[in-house]
Amino acid sequence: MSLRLQWWLAILFCGCSVLRLTAEDCPAYPVSGSVANDPYSISSQNGVLTAKFTLAHSVDQYGYTHYCYKYDAAGQIVEAPTLRVNPGDTLNLEVFNRIDDKDAAKTRIKMAGMKTAGMTMSGSPGQTCGDGGDATLDSTNVHFHGLNVPPTCHQDDVIDTLIQPGSPGFKFSMQIPTTEPPGLYWYHPHVHGFTEFQVNGGAAGAIVVEGMEKYRPEVKGLTERVFVIRQRYLVPWIPGPYELTLNLQPAPATGLKPLIQMQEGDKEFWRVANASLQDFLELQVVQDNHPKDLELIALDGYPLAQTRIEKTILLPPAGRAEFIVKAPAVGTNALFYTTAYSTGPTGNADVPVTLANIELVGADKSRHAENQPQPAIPTAPPVPTTGLKFADLAHAQVTATRKLYFSEEFGGTNGPIQFYITVDGQKQRVFEPDEKPAITTKVGAVEDWTIENRALETHAFHIHQIHFEMLEVDGQPVTDNDLRDTIEIPYWSGPGTPYHSVKVRMDFRDPTIAGTFLFHCHILLHEDLGMMHKILVEP
């Protein structure tokens, strides 16, 4: 979106937002400069995790519409708790929709004039899950991002599931596969055309599948932290200037930053989810202006075959990274930081942000932490990852190959701007809820997909229900065949230069994922505007 349009919308919107102060239904954001505590967490008991969330919203004095998953923790209302489950557990989540934001919907749609962001989006004909009706800004559902669970009603279906305002409650119930990789996942709304609204407002939270220490004993005994990085536009609803938050605490460009307190000499296990709208995060822990070594443990909820040392970890929107951080040395200035990242000539600028200041606490600060003895390396050998889903994918028989590509069409600086993901050979089109699947395959298939970016903007490919194995980047085999569910594909530099691409292996062998689900760009505006299609996996 052009800056000029942003100005116009900003001018118009500011006049509206002042009038929209309402009672605050959501908990207040943590105060800037305070300690960035972990989200409240709920753990499964005896193989079952049962929780009730209420999706609410409010508008603060600055005009931010705050969407929140509220949870009643024994009389205390907390926001977006972390759900902790074990492989094989049952997750029961009941969601109540208590949002009513018609004014904002009308305002945005009138101003933005975007083709697919109409007042309503019709659902798939003849199929409903939940309350049915048209999708509006007030509708919601939940996507369990990264979990390898069925795409069916009351599990991880987002095509037909709608929870309307005032609904008596919608119950999700799913069994976490016994072979589910341990790691960090997340949940967020996924109503086509309106996802960005609610995630912009903060509606997202973490899911942890326990058991990482079995596969990566390096993390055993370490202090664990969960960080959810969200993004909110400074002019509500309008892509452009933005602010990141760390566990809901704003990390403003100027002013007080969130604070992470580490024990001198400690190593900690950080689990970081990029729950932003469109920000590509290049994460670093910086000590006196130098990025520190980070021991990468897992990506997108899947433990790495071998840990590796990185100074910068790139997370596309929706990506997750889990890594070990050493406490900084005494007397140094340390930050949790994301660098600037270029998303291309037509992409939004991803600016450098200090996510938090890191402060040493406890023990004798005259000692130098990095010179201290580290905790003993666990002696128990790691459990082989061969028992996890997708573990043997590298050796599976490939049954089909496909080529897909991202592209964009700009008729002007404001619109219509069309975002496409296309199966090569098919006609470019934006997603419609009642469309036929762009890809049909069968349970048992293993497919190699090459995904190309023909747009002047970086995109983030995501597929529901499964992880995929990285094979190649720009035609060259990768050294680390990581399993991911979201991957960045850099922008095209223009005529005379090649398209960037990734080649990944898709695993459709699990019969429980039979059904229709989605693949799309996880820049949420792009997703809302139709850079998405269906895939049908026939039983």
Add this chain to the structure above:
Amino acid sequence: MYRLRQSGWLRAIALLAAVLAARGSATSQTQYVITNDDPGVSFYTVSQGGLLTLQQQVQIGGFGTVAGFFGANRLNMLDGGGQQCVFASIPSAGEISGIVISTLTVGGTASGSPTDNGAANGIGLASNTQYLYASFSSSNTIGTFAIQPGCDLSFINDVSAAGLAGGQIDGMTIHGNIMITTFTDGSIESFDISTGIPLANGDEQYSTATLTSQDATYPNSIDVTSDGHYAIFGDTSTLQVVEVSDISSGKLTPTIVYTAKKNISSSNVMLSPDETVLYVVNTQGATVSALYFDKTTGKLTTGCTSKQIRGESADWSYLGAMGLIAQTGNGGGLYVAEFGTPSGIAMVTLASSGGKCSLQEVPQSPFADPNSQGLLSIGTFPPRSS
């Protein structure tokens, strides 16, 4: 000797008088490159070699060109009917101002009907010596204004115009008695303007590329050959797509599609004065192309494409409209609006020989346009004669 000299002077004076009579009394020989800015219209003088120097900005009121569609001409030049004017639209205010070239002053400003609205994506302009037409992209209306002396305008009427699927009006041009429009849903339509007010010709149709191309594409800007035989459409596309329609019957016929991969969003097109070259601004791809055009057959053949316009990727997101460097021959290249903050004007020269060509950006390019935060529309005066 004296008599001869006197006779020569008299002939010269008579010749000058004839020229003035033909072009209007307030003629200007100065060549300008003109931009529609925020707010105002900037005039650049053109030195030898085509280099630009900002001379003056004329304030026209309102705020903002609002950016928007690439194919909407927010500037229109009139050099005929005894007047030399520049018309500039102010979409945020719903107004069109006329500027007298000889004095660089505003001759008048007019609005359409209360419902005419181009605030979201612009107001496109086209004129002959009697009427100025304004396409209001938000209200999907075309306003007709009578051109008054002194570059003033008076609103006459407006008509509705929408794509077959409700698409917004985007490009618009006129030639003789025909007006041609494009819509964002891929529709194209022509109108009869012989009586002044546009009257639909009943030929609204989807462009061939819209219907058949696997790649998403729709016609955006339009140019017409001087004999009125062909209408040429620059498509907004994920490729470079140009379409040509035979309009010799006075109506649109199904378009012929020309495609080039590895270019993107060929939204703006313009014929060279001799109509041997079609210039294409790849509005999203940061390049410009020259295609060879056969004006007898309407066929296009491969020409050349520039390197990425300097600075575009770093500082600008889009290219906009174009103006020709020369108003004769193959045009010699083009000036291109570079949308951004601040904006600029690129200058790209064409070298063509033996069916081969090259497009080179001059070392001094781009020229800064400090008055614009989102330049899309640019033009030259005097305009190409057509």
